[in-house]
Structure formats: structure tokens, C-alpha cells
Amino acid sequence: MATTPGYDRKRLHRKRLQEAGAGTPAEGGAALSEEQQGADRAGGERGTISVTDAVKQFEGGVLAVDHVSFRAAPGEFVSIVGPSGCGKSTLLRLIAGLIPLSAGTISVNGLEVTEPRQDVALMFQRPTLLPWRTALQNALLPPKLGHRLDEAAERQAYELLDLVGLTGFEHTYPRHLSGGMQQRVALARLLMVGVDVLLLDEPFAAVDQLTRERLNLELLRVHERTSATALLVTHNIQEAILLADRVIVMTPRPGRVADVIKVPFERPRAQETVAEPGFQELVLRAYRGLQVPVSHEAEDLRAGEAEDVRAVSDA
8 A cells, every 4th residue: 555645754754753762752752643542541551562473684694583473461671681782772763663573473562563663762872862952852752752842841851850869950051961861861751751662772782881770770770760662772781680570681683582580579679689599690691591402492482472472362
């Protein structure tokens, strides 16, 4: 079916907003269609992510993601850890609808992903702040782009900047902020989208270790306050375990699920959680998943997760 020029422009606009971490904002968050709002009312699927036998093969024959299946429940924090080139970031872009699947299905908030989504927010490795805008003005970018900029949005932006520890820096330009502070502005901007699903693509990879640890604690606090479903891609196994309820370990390319680790530590968590008995055992278990081929046991686990997804979908 041929698309109209207006439809193409609309899709391009959505994609650009998502790539800026801005979504398509409305009052208090993303501008969801009636159909998407209906998924919340009728099916109670808000905040869910379902990935079933997802395959992504790029032109030239590069197989990046190979039959990956998992499900994230509302409010759950899931980390994806794996070596470079295993398809972790590709998987996030598939979930956001920025690139198409080669096979399989992905659903967010109970609706199948077929195009760039308005109801997810994606944060990249670099803050991508507008240098001519202050921290507050950058945080207000989602409602501004959505033509919903008002006093309520400004109050929310101040509150979110306070939540991420930037009180007193609201009117500071990015060039006068440290790398960690810039990432906090980007996180506040992400939260201004107001959606139930957050996709985080190694958001703290570009900062030093001490700053990264502080930002991890900020992210824990933000997740506790917002109860959004979060999907984090990272190379840092300790970070993945500290933040998540479950850790999905992926194999080298083509990316497959090698292991799914349930993290037993209670929330709220602190940096001292890494000293808990059993934490290093989980780290070693994740390392084993990164370094060895998928075992029969892991294949059975992956098949079981796929069956769980199908059962939920059929329910």
C-alpha cells in the first residue's frame, strides 16, 4: 500500500524525536493514540515488553539478532549484557521501532511494534543536548516539540532536575556542566516524555567510573520513584546486576540468549549491594554466559521463555 507524503513526514518526525530521546510528548507525557490508551484500559498491558523469536539480519547477510525471546513485566528493570557486536543496541532499536524485524514479533504496551513508537523513550550513550539551551530548556524539549509547553510542564521539569540532583543548575548551559551532569539532564529530558517504557543504551558509558557509580544510584532512585519498565543495555556486568531484577546474557554475534539471571537482592539497593553474599557468584555466572557457546540448558531456558511469551499473548 502506498503511503502519503504526510504520513512519511509524520514517521520521520517521530523517529527524529525518539533518536533525540524526546518521544512525542503531550500533557504529562507522550501523546498516545486512542488505540494505545485502549491497551491500558482493556488489556492492562501498559509497561510490558514482549519479544518473541526476534531475528534481525542486515543487508549483506550480517545476522545481528538470532531468535531472541524474553518478556519484561510492568515496572520491571531488565539489563541486557553481552560483548560488543552481539546485537544489544540493535535489539533496543527493534523494540523502539526504529528498524524493522527480519522475523519474529515484538510488542510494547500490548501492541505489536511495526513503526517508530510514541510510547517508549530511548536514551543513548551520549547526552545529545542542544548547546544553546540551558539544562531546564533541554529538559523541556519534549513538551516544546509536542506543542504542550506550559506552566505544568515547567514545574515538572524543575521537579525532575531536582530528582536527578541538578537543583541550582537549571539555567546552566551544557558547556558548563560535567559529562555526568549532562547525562543527568538527558535523563530528566527522557523522563519528561512521561511514558511507561524506558530504553537505555549504555547511557553512562562515556563517563568515568566514579561518576558512573553515582549515576547508577541516581537511576535506581529514579526507577523507584517512577515505577517505569526499564531495559538497560550495558557491557558492565556489575552494573547490570546491581540495577536489574533480571539480567539477560547474550552470546557473541549472532546475538542469542545464553542465560537469564534472576537477581535476588531486595530493593532499595545501594553501592554496598555488590558486597552481598552471592553477588560475585552472579557476576561469574554472567561471565560464563558471555564466553561459552549456548548450552543445551540455556537453549531450553530460551525456549521456555519463548513459550511463556506465547502463553501470555494467548491469554
